[in-house]
Amino acid sequence: MKHHKNWFCALLAVLLLAAWTVPAAAVQAEEQSPRILPDGVYTVDFQTDSSMFRANEACDRKGILTVADGVQTMHVSLQSKKIVNLYPGTAEEAQEPGAVLLEPTVDTVTYSDGFSEEVFGFDVPVVSVGEEFALALIGAKGVWYDHTVSAAHPVPQAGEYTCQVTLSGGSGRASVSSPAVLVSDGKTLTATIEWSSPNYEYMLLEDTRYEPIQTQGNSTFEIPVILDEELAVSASTVAMSQPHLVEYTLYFDSTTLCAE
Numbered sequence: 549m550k551h552h553k554n555w556f557c558a559l560l561a562v563l564l565l566a567a568w569t570v571p572a573a574a575v576q577a578e579e580q581s582p583r584i585l586p587d588g589v590y591t592v593d594f595q596t597d598s599s600m601f602r603a604n605e606a607c608d609r610k611g612i613l614t615v616a617d618g619v620q621t622m623h624v625s626l627q628s629k630k631i632v633n634l635y636p637g638t639a640e641e642a643q644e645p646g647a648v649l650l651e652p653t654v655d656t657v658t659y660s661d662g663f664s665e666e667v668f669g670f671d672v673p674v675v676s677v678g679e680e681f682a683l684a685l686i687g688a689k690g691v692w693y694d695h696t697v698s699a700a701h702p703v704p705q706a707g708e709y710t711c712q713v714t715l716s717g718g719s720g721r722a723s724v725s726s727p728a729v730l731v732s733d734g735k736t737l738t739a740t741i742e743w744s745s746p747n748y749e750y751m752l753l754e755d756t757r758y759e760p761i762q763t764q765g766n767s768t769f770e771i772p773v774i775l776d777e778e779l780a781v782s783a784s785t786v787a788m789s790q791p792h793l794v795e796y797t798l799y800f801d802s803t804t805l806c807a808e
Contacts, residue, residue, distance in 0.1 A: 582676035583776070585615045586805050590702040591735060592677070594624050597696045601685060602627065604667055606657035608735075613674060613699055620677065622699045625655040625669040631685050634670050639684040639692035649686075674699045677802065678776050701774055702802050706734040711775070712804035713739070717796040722785075727804065730773070739773040739800065742766050747787040753779075775802040 594603040594611040603609045604625045611624035634650040635642035642649065652668035675681060683697045710727040725742040732738075740761075741751070748767035751758045758769050773779055779798045784791050 583678055583803055584618050584620060585613070585677055585702060585802055586807075587615050587617065588805075588807070589614050589705045591705075592622060592699040592703075593701045594622070595698045595700050601631070601695055601697075604657050606659045611672075611699060613677070613702060620674040620699075622672045622674050623653075623669060624672060625657055625667055627667060629666070629668045630687050631668060632688055633686045634672065635684040635686075635692075636673055636681070637684060638682050639694045642684045642686070642692055672697075672699075677702055701777065703735060703737055703775070704732050704805060704807075706732055708732075708808040710806045710808060711739075712801050713741075714799045714801075715796055716799075718794045722794075722796075724798070727806070728800070729808075730800070730805075737773050737775065737800075738770055740768060740770055741798070742768045743783070745785070745787060747785050748783045749786055749791065750784050752782040752784075752793070773798065773800055775800045775805075 590613040591610050592613045594609060596602050603611055604627050607625050611622040613620060613622045615621075629652075632652065633642075635647060636650070637647075641647060650670050650672065652670055654666050655669035656664055656666055658664040672683065678698060678700050680696050680698045683695050684692055685695060686692045709730045709732065711730050713724060713726045713728045715722070715724045723744040725744075728742075729740040730737050743766050746766050748760070748769075750760070751769045751771060753771050758771050760767050761770055762768050767783075771781070777799075779800075780795065781798055782793050782795050784793050
């Protein structure tokens with residue numbers, strides 16, 4: 549009887565462990581799913597781990613991400629012609645037989661003072677927007693270097709869009725309309741935020757105060773936003789006996805963008 553009891557306890561432990569680990573593995577797999585944007589053209593921040601390897605200042609340190617049939621490619625104009633090849637991987641992998649290197653294009657950039665020059669640009673494959681990936685480079689001296697980069701904070705080309713937005717914080721009773729309307733000028737995004745209540749008198753984003761854009765119906769505001777980043781905002785409500793400033797977080801999911 550004692551052996552049967554020990555066997556049963558061991559089996560129960562295995563089953564309990566499986567119950568915990570399987571959902572965890574499923575969650576991890578979901579988190580690692582690549583972020584692929586809807587087909588279109590976007591301005592993105594070209595973020596790198598080195599001040600010596602970055603996008604040209606004439607391009608505001610940004611790249612242009614083109615998404616076609618789910619394939620994401622970022623074109624970035626660099627600072628000069630000193631970087632002669634890139635490789636989407638490590639420096640070691642770039643030197644293996646059969647490695648396919650990224651070849652440069654010749655881009656003309658124009659600075660704020662009107663001076664123009666030719667620099668090298670590259671078309672870089674991006675598996676997942678906002679996620680860091682390895683991108684090795686080789687200069688004119690023939691030495692490979694490892695770097696980590698990302699294409700972050702996408703802004704679609706000028707136009708009007710809708711985007712799913714989630715709200716957290718506060719008492720949990722308030723909500724905002726989703727999808728929200730976003731307007732892009734090609735560099736920045738402005739979102740129309742409509743609350744589920746007419747009792748919000750203003751919103752704060754950092755130190756800037758935003759007034760409602762209408763006097764009737766639910767409180768509605770226009771505020772600048774960034775995609776794929778938790779945006780801390782405050783909103784003053786007069787629903788209680790006296791005005792209260794309530795803290796919230798907004799999140800706009802770039803994968804749900806839809807052109808109007």
